[in-house]
Amino acid sequence: MPQIKVGDYLFRRLQELGIRSVFGVPGDYELALLDLITTNSLSWKGNPNELIASYAADGYARVNGAGAFVTTFGPGELSAYCGMAGQYAEYVPIVHIVGYPAVEAVRAKKIMHHSLGDGRFGMYESMAKNITADTVVIDYAPTAASEIDRVLATMMRESRPVYIGLSVDIAYELIDAEGLDVPILIDLQPNDPTLEDKVVDEIRKVIERAENPAIIVDGGAVRHGVLDETHELIKLTKLPAFTTAMGKGGLDETIPEFAGVHSGAGTLPEVKMALERLDAVIWIGNYPSDFNTGEFTTVVNNDATIVDLQRFSVSIGKKQYQVSMKHLLHRLIKSLSSNPIAKAVQEVNWSPYPKFTFQPDDILKQDFLWGALGSFFKSGDIVIGETGTSAFGLCDTQLPSGVMMFNQTVFGSIGYATGAIVGVGQAIVESNGKWKRPVLVTGEGSMHLTVQALADMLRWDLKPIIFVLNNGGYTVERLIHGKEAFYNEVAIYDYSLLAKTFGPAFESKYHGPIKMCGELSALLEDPTFGNAGCLEMVELILPPLDAPSAVIKTGAAIDEFNKAKAAKSEHTQTVSAQADVCSTTSGNYRVDQLTKKVFAPNYVVDEDKAKITDSNGTLKTFTATAQSGNKVERSFCGDCGSPVVTRTPKYPGKAIIKASLFDQIAAPAAESFTQRRPEWQKPVDGAQQL
Numbered sequence: 001m002p003q004i005k006v007g008d009y010l011f012r013r014l015q016e017l018g019i020r021s022v023f024g025v026p027g028d029y030e031l032a033l034l035d036l037i038t039t040n041s042l043s044w045k046g047n048p049n050e051l052i053a054s055y056a057a058d059g060y061a062r063v064n065g066a067g068a069f070v071t072t073f074g075p076g077e078l079s080a081y082c083g084m085a086g087q088y089a090e091y092v093p094i095v096h097i098v099g100y101p102a103v104e105a106v107r108a109k110k111i112m113h114h115s116l117g118d119g120r121f122g123m124y125e126s127m128a129k130n131i132t133a134d135t136v137v138i139d140y141a142p143t144a145a146s147e148i149d150r151v152l153a154t155m156m157r158e159s160r161p162v163y164i165g166l167s168v169d170i171a172y173e174l175i176d177a178e179g180l181d182v183p184i185l186i187d188l189q190p191n192d193p194t195l196e197d198k199v200v201d202e203i204r205k206v207i208e209r210a211e212n213p214a215i216i217v218d219g220g221a222v223r224h225g226v227l228d229e230t231h232e233l234i235k236l237t238k239l240p241a242f243t244t245a246m247g248k249g250g251l252d253e254t255i256p257e258f259a260g261v262h263s264g265a266g267t268l269p270e271v272k273m274a275l276e277r278l279d280a281v282i283w284i285g286n287y288p289s290d291f292n293t294g295e296f297t298t299v300v301n302n303d304a305t306i307v308d309l310q311r312f313s314v315s316i317g318k319k320q321y322q323v324s325m326k327h328l329l330h331r332l333i334k335s336l337s338s339n340p341i342a343k344a345v346q347e348v349n350w351s352p353y354p355k356f357t358f359q360p361d362d363i364l365k366q367d368f369l370w371g372a373l374g375s376f377f378k379s380g381d382i383v384i385g386e387t388g389t390s391a392f393g394l395c396d397t398q399l400p401s402g403v404m405m406f407n408q409t410v411f412g413s414i415g416y417a418t419g420a421i422v423g424v425g426q427a428i429v430e431s432n433g434k435w436k437r438p439v440l441v442t443g444e445g446s447m448h449l450t451v452q453a454l455a456d457m458l459r460w461d462l463k464p465i466i467f468v469l470n471n472g473g474y475t476v477e478r479l480i481h482g483k484e485a486f487y488n489e490v491a492i493y494d495y496s497l498l499a500k501t502f503g504p505a506f507e508s509k510y511h512g513p514i515k516m517c518g519e520l521s522a523l524l525e526d527p528t529f530g531n532a533g534c535l536e537m538v539e540l541i542l543p544p545l546d547a548p549s550a551v552i553k554t555g556a557a558i559d560e561f562n563k564a565k566a567a568k569s570e571h572t573q574t575v576s577a578q579a580d581v582c583s584t585t586s587g588n589y590r591v592d593q594l595t596k597k598v599f600a601p602n603y604v605v606d607e608d609k610a611k612i613t614d615s616n617g618t619l620k621t622f623t624a625t626a627q628s629g630n631k632v633e634r635s636f637c638g639d640c641g642s643p644v645v646t647r648t649p650k651y652p653g654k655a656i657i658k659a660s661l662f663d664q665i666a667a668p669a670a671e672s673f674t675q676r677r678p679e680w681q682k683p684v685d686g687a688q689q690l
Contacts, residue, residue, distance in 0.1 A: 027072020030099025054083025055419025219246025220285020249405025264294020360518025415449025
């Protein structure tokens with residue numbers, strides 16, 4: 001029976017999954033393992049640090065379908081965990097291979113370098129378990145093949161990162177090679193046919209009964225590999241198709257059904273109006289994170305019927321079915337092909353993107369920038385937008401057909417995009433002409449975190465086009481909180497020298513600094529730009545507080561959310577009205593010292609118009625007699641014990657609730673004071689004064 005080294009077996013399996021390049025940083029526990037990479041027709045793409053290696057593997061996997069990187073035990077792997085967490089959050093299939101000390105040293109609990117010095121060699125793997133779909137440390141050769149196959153199968157099935165630790169002395173142990181005769185099982189299991197048909201029928205009914213149905217193509221459609229099925233579904237139904245920040249780049253924006261980008265509060269007004277009219281949504285790969293919804297400000301009607309398609313489940317309204325999205329879409333497409341739904345659908349008669357006019361001598365601003373970039377992109381480009389203004393701004397860029405675009409919407413680690421473009425560039429090299437140009441759009445503050453990746457771009461001849469938005473600091477953070485704060489400043493770089501600093505022997509071009517709209521237009525219209533056959537960097541000078549409208553609105557929402565949470569955490573009390581303490585419905589006041597007179601603002605609401613509960617669905621209720629002699633029923637939060645609602649026979653069908661419980665409260669229709677209005681308390685506009 002033929003034999004094979006454990007390390008060779010692992011790398012053969014990577015080949016089988018379509019991986020051609022392995023990223024990483026060499027370390028003594030994995031050096032011998034790295035010798036086996038080239039003997040298995042794989043390319044080693046070493047990186048300046050492990051964080052960049054993990055980001056590069058991420059970018060590579062998003063284009064290629066799977067990725068891999070290698071680090072050493074301890075410091076090496078810990079440096080990569082930020083990247084792995086992003087891969088886990090965003091469903092990116094990557095195997096992190098970690099070189100481990102020899103089995104004998106681990107079992108004897110020797111104090112080895114890179115360890116914690118206490119004999120706990122499994123601690124790092126324990127950390128990895130929280131940000132991976134599966135882990136294994138291979139310290140026994142006879143089971144190595146089955147363990148490798150199991151973990152890699154999980155990676156592909158779950159579309160999430162996995163962790164394989166390999167002891168330095170096990171990598172060269174010989175095992176049977178017969179396992180390689182059986183491919184790794186990576187296909188999703190088929191759905192139950194009866195259940196699948198039922199769900200298809202239910203989805204058809206939702207579409208048939210709706211007056212204004214539509215499709216929203218979200219990040220899950222991209223990450224779970226159903227874009228072909230999604231476009232076929234749109235073609236068959238002709239329903240308006242929206243995308244999201246996370247789904248941007250997955251939907252062909254040149255089709256007549258393309259309807260715009262759903263960005264929550266930051267949605268373009270015409271697109272927002274169209275979304276608000278919807279009464280049914282086929283939401284493919286819904287991922288309702290804060291940045292993907294404009295800080296949870298979704299504009300889809302609450303009464304709309306939502307068909308939520310996820311990787312392993314589908315929900316229709318409140319009903320959930322355990323069926324995989326990919327197989328279900330195949331069945332739905334087959335049903336619609338043989339038996340089309342005959343109904344009039346809403347025509348997309350609005351503009352999906354904002355339109356601005358500028359003069360050549362206008363100062364360069366973001367409203368002009370994103371439309372201008374749309375005219376530069378072309379089929380075959382792969383564009384990465386960095387977390388921050390770049391990712392949000394690119395939502396306002398109309399993409400030609402055949403352009404891939406992505407960002408790290410959920411995990412949002414700044415510096416990610418600069419590292420990821422290395423992997424994207426390598427995947428383009430291996431794509432046999434399918435993809436053409438790697439394009440990076442990043443802020444200067446984000447680029448500082450992983451700027452060493454420029455060395456990889458140059459030495460591997462990846463030819464990226466890099467747009468650096470230089471606005472003198474962290475713009476998104478400034479808009480969220482601290483517009484003039486010192487902590488939102490960054491160091492000043494000379495971007496004209498960066499490429500020569502990190503790759504003095506390699507050709508590169510610098511364009512800038514560009515400060516005017518006309519300067520950018522002239523560059524983008526130059527036929528030699530973007531076709532120079534080398535790294536090209538463009539430095540764009542923008543005002544410090546200039547940002548896309550979606551960023552401004554989302555930043556304001558985040559600041560309000562954070563302030564509300566901070567206010568709740570302060571040591572304060574709300575005091576009930578007594579003899580010398582008045583009550584008002586006009587505001588929300590808190591006190592730190594009970595020696596002062598205070599206002600306890602209350603709201604009176606109709607019971608049938610409000611659901612009053614806590615996170616457990618119940619309130620603790622007690623009946624008591626007030627000082628007035630009236631019977632009152634008081635309910636308290638079962639979690640924290642705070643008073644929530646009071647009921648009294650004096651107000652039948654009404655509930656008295658504390659305004660301090662809410663981040664936002666409605667303006668009152670009337671105000672009433674038990675004695676008099678204090679001089680400092682101004683009347684609420686439009687409220688009746690009693």
